[in-house]
Structure formats: C-alpha cells, structure tokens
Amino acid sequence: xxxxxxxxxxxxxxxxxxxxxxxxxxKTLDIxxxxxxxxxxxxxxxxxxxxxxxxxxxxxxxxxxxxxxRNIYTRRTMVTNGSLLNENITNYLKDKSIxxxxxxxxxxxxxxxxxxxxxxxxxxxxxxxxxxLYLWDLINLKNQFDRTFDxxxxxxxxxxxxxxxxxxxxxxxxxxxxxxxxxxxxLHKIGITPRLLETLRGQWDQTASQYVPLSGKCMSPxxxxxxxxxxxxxxxxxxxxxxxxxxFGRIPDFDLIPxxxxxxxxQECQECEVLPYCQGNCHLSLTHEIDCLFAKKLxxxxxxxIAN
Numbered sequence: 001x002x003x004x005x006x007x008x009x010x011x012x013x014x015x016x017x018x019x020x021x022x023x024x025x026x027k028t029l030d031i032x033x034x035x036x037x038x039x040x041x042x043x044x045x046x047x048x049x050x051x052x053x054x055x056x057x058x059x060x061x062x063x064x065x066x067x068x069x070r071n072i073y074t075r076r077t078m079v080t081n082g083s084l085l086n087e088n089i090t091n092y093l094k095d096k097s098i099x100x101x102x103x104x105x106x107x108x109x110x111x112x113x114x115x116x117x118x119x120x121x122x123x124x125x126x127x128x129x130x131x132x133l134y135l136w137d138l139i140n141l142k143n144q145f146d147r148t149f150d151x152x153x154x155x156x157x158x159x160x161x162x163x164x165x166x167x168x169x170x171x172x173x174x175x176x177x178x179x180x181x182x183x184x185x186x187l188h189k190i191g192i193t194p195r196l197l198e199t200l201r202g203q204w205d206q207t208a209s210q211y212v213p214l215s216g217k218c219m220s221p222x223x224x225x226x227x228x229x230x231x232x233x234x235x236x237x238x239x240x241x242x243x244x245x246x247x248f249g250r251i252p253d254f255d256l257i258p259x260x261x262x263x264x265x266x267q268e269c270q271e272c273e274v275l276p277y278c279q280g281n282c283h284l285s286l287t288h289e290i291d292c293l294f295a296k297k298l299x300x301x302x303x304x305x306i307a308n
Contacts, residue, residue: 002043002074003218003225003236004034004063006056012081014105016129016170018163018237019051026228029059031066033230038072041222045075048098049225049236054084057092059228064096079103079125082112090115101125104138117149124153129160129170133180139193156199159294162287163237171287177294181301188306201302208276216260217279234259237284259283274299 007026008019037043048060064076077099093100099121102112116122124145126138135157142155162171172180187193212220218235219225225233263269264280278295285291 001045001047001223002034002038002041003047003049003223005049005225005227005233005236006051006053006059008051009055010050010052010081011055011083012052012105012107016127016131016160016166018161018166026056026059027231029062029066029228030230031063031070034063034226034228035067035070035072037224037226037230038067038074041224043074043222045077047236048076048078052081052084053078054080054089057084057089061092063228075099077101081105081108082116083109085112085115087115090118094119097121099123103127104141110141110144113145113148116153117145117151122153124155125158126155127160128157128172128180130172130176131170133176134183135187135193135196139187139196142193142196152195154199155193155196156203157196161282161285161291163282163284164286165237172290172294174290174293177290177297181297184301185305197302197306204277204299204302207279211276211279214261214265215279216262216264216283217281219260219283235282235284237282263288272296 009026010017010019038046048056048063050056053060060078067073076096079101080103082102092098097120100116100119102116102122102124104124104126116124124138124141126132126135128135138155138157142153145151145153160166160170160172162168184197188197210223212222215221215223225236227233260283261280262283264275269275269280274295277299278292281288281291281295
C-alpha cells in the first residue's frame with residue numbers, strides 16, 4: 001500500500017485527532033515520482049490521506065488522472081469525515097471505484113449517509129477512546145443505515161493511539177482495555193452484531209497476511225507513506241520528513257526508517273505470537289506497553305475465545 005499524504009487541512013477540529021495540529025503547506029505535485037514509485041514497488045493500492053482528503057478533491061483528481069494517463073491502475077481508498085460529500089463528489093468516487101471509509105464522529109450530520117449509500121465500496125469506522133469504549137453508537141448507526149438503505153455496511157472499531165498530537169485524556173489504560181474487551185465479549189454473547197466482530201478479525205487476518213519480518217507497522221518496502229512530491233515519510237501521521245528523520249525523502253532506494261523499528265527487533269517482540277498482527281504497534285505511540293497489552297488481549301479474544 002502507498003499512503004499519499006495530501007495535506008493536513010481539515011474542516012473539523014476533533015480534540016482526539018491523531019494528526020499533528022500545526023498546518024503544513026501542501027507540497028508541489030510530482031506525478032512522475034509517484035508513478036515511478038508505484039511501478040518500481042509493484043504497489044497494488046493507494047490510500048489518500050489528510051487532514052480531510054475531500055478538501056483536496058481537485059488534487060486527488062489530478063493524481064488519479066496522471067496515473068491513468070500512464071496506464072497505472074490500482075485500488076484506491078480514503079478515510080473521510082463525510083461532511084463534504086455531495087452529488088458531484090459522490091459520482092466521482094463511484095466512477096473511480098474509490099473505497100470510501102466514513103470516520104464516525106459525534107457531530108456527524110447523518111445526511112452524509114445518503115451519499116455514502118450510493119457508493120459501491122464503503123465502510124464506517126469508529127474511533128475507540130477512553131470516552132468511547134462502548135460501540136452502541138456505532139451499532140445504532142449501522143442498524144439505521146442498513147434499514148434506511150437496505151444494505152449491509154461494514155463497520156469497524158479503530159483504536160486511538162497515544163501519539164504526541166492526541167491529548168492524554170483519550171489514551172486507553174489497562175482498566176479501559178478490560179472494559180472494552182468485556183464489552184466485545186458481551187456483544188458476542190448476545191449476538192447483536194456478529195458482522196462487526198467478523199470484520200475486526202478479518203482486518204487482523206489481512207494485517208497478518210501482509211506482515212514482512214523485521215519491518216515495522218505501516219513501513220515496509222510494500223507499505224510506505226509519501227507526500228505528493230514523492231518524498232518518503234516516517235508514516236502517515238508524521239508528515240514532515242525532515243523534522244522526523246534525517247536523510248529521508250529518497251525514492252525509490254530507502255532503508256526502513258529507524259524509529260518504525262523501535263520495538264519490532266527486540267527479543268520480546270520476535271518471540272511473541274501476536275507480532276504478525278500488531279507488527280510492533282504504532283512507533284509514534286507514547287504508551288507501547290499498554291498497546292502491547294491490548295494487542296495480546298484482543299488477540300486472545302478474537303482467536304481463542306470466539307475462534308469457533
């Protein structure tokens with residue numbers, strides 16, 4: 001996967017956002033470097049990343065058009081808050097088969113769901129924080145969507161990471177982890193939303209299937225983040241390559257960024273059965289021990305408790 005960072009402008013200011021709050025000027029598009037990188041690495045999927053990607057819809061169109069002129073066709077995905085969806089944008093996303101993931105947020109205008117429903121490829125994410133350990137809102141949203149549009153949309157919990165940009169009141173502790181796992185256990189017991197748990201496990205299966213030994217999470221020769229100028233970034237949450245790491249931005253010859261391998265080369269990680277699924281966890285997280293504990297508990301729940 002190639003994650004293309006468009007810019008960090010957003011029309012929301014969610015306090016739990018993992019993206020850096022300082023604004024960065026969008027780089028100059030270099031479609032030749034992006035195209036060469038995709039071909040050289042045999043990239044099969046590109047993901048547009050922000051900020052809010054739909055604020056950069058003209059840039060997205062320019063990138064896709066530039067790749068198609070060069071006969072480069074890949075899977076295309078994005079995560080959006082959905083507030084900018086309209087008929088023209090929806091028609092474009094549908095025409096270009098862009099998998100659109102709606103990121104659930106408390107102030108979401110549910111009118112955007114009618115546009116989401118028109119897309120063939122879509123899903124809904126729900127960020128789990130200390131304040132949102134339970135998935136009832138997500139379950140209700142899915143039920144509303146399915147009834148209204150006669151569809152069965154995929155929904156998936158996404159877990160907050162303790163990055164420097166995310167306030168500490170949203171970090172999970174061991175207590176919150178236990179509460180959340182117990183909540184998942186309850187959902188499984190009463191059978192309210194088996195598809196949610198199936199999707200969560202499916203995501204973990206996919207992650208494990210793409211594991212590259214000794215490569216950190218979100219950083220391998222086949223999973224890379226770049227900006228629109230084609231400069232390699234430490235990850236999609238660290239957009240300033242010069243500030244984060246020295247001597248990066250070279251394409252296509254680069255070594256794995258050292259900080260992304262902060263944990264994965266340790267003996268403890270290498271001997272852990274969960275490693276292909278967590279892949280050392282987020283290298284920017286300030287709470288690796290908590291992340292590690294959660295990965296092990298979630299793995300135990302998904303692959304031992306409810307495996308059958």
